[in-house]
Amino acid sequence: MERLLRDELKAVNYMLPKKRKSLKELLNEEYPHVPLRDGSTHMFRRSELQRACNVLGEELSGNLFLPIILEMRAELKEVVAEVGDPVAIKLICRILDINEPEKPPLRLYPVHLRVLRREIGTLLMYAISFRRALGEEF
């Protein structure tokens, strides 16, 4: 049973990035991608990177690290995603045309996720927060 649980946790979080790259760095690559923990790669769509750069401007594009990790919380019936990175919050708020929260994290609901997936789908990555789901010992 423990092995099954460990495998299940691995399945989601094993595919998280080993190292994140800045938007500026990715735009200079021919095939923009980041390596993942399982040894494979996650590719980004160039048009989406360009869109993010246009929204944020040249100055902030060096501070945005991709992919943006959305911490998923399924405590309620509806899944809620949380973003903690201030630059990512800025980008998301500008794309969604909503006000920035006074204090991070920014909470995103399925309606927001649908828009974000269309605009910057490849720049996002989901992570399930197991500490919340399972308690502190995991």
Next chain:
Amino acid sequence: MSQQTLRVTRPTKIELIRLKKRVKVAKRLHKVLKDRLIILTQELIMLMKDAVELRQKVCDKVQECESLLIKSTPLIDPSLMESYAHTRYGKVEGIIGSRVVAGVRVPLIEVRREGKPRESPEYPILLILTSRCFEELLDLTARLGEIEASITRLGAEVARVKRRVNALENVLIPRMENTIKFLEFKFEEREREDKTRMKKVKQILARKEGTVSAST
């Protein structure tokens, strides 16, 4: 829900403690899987909506492209059409990669064109319009292919996770809980038996003591 119990080799307290631990882990696993299932299902629904929309767009685009091609074929020389199609862009490449959505690897297909299209006035306007239309059709088809392949992979993962959630929810956890209940009943019964036995022993001892004191 399963009413059966697990086969326990020996009904001991150690076994009960072990089972209680297993139930705890199983419930945690169930919660993780259920959360993941919600996320995957939501992603799948969004992709399906996109696929339906995109398929309609592709159908419309195919009709538009065909009507433009029918109009342009009698007017434009086929060799010019072919050479223009080859030289409209400096380089066109199809990039096939992969990305990860909620722990599932899905494909990423992109058509990348180098430079600006050659749209000088020396070419007939109908030819330019037709090639523009086919260009958009190619982009849409690539996107549709990507989405449909993603749906297949996500669907398979949803089915796998759902199977596990159902097995935990309806079979494994109830069986373990039933076994725990059974073991607890068994221990209670054993305790009661012990108590009555002790009472009996006490009575016998008291009786013996009574007869001894009476004889003295």
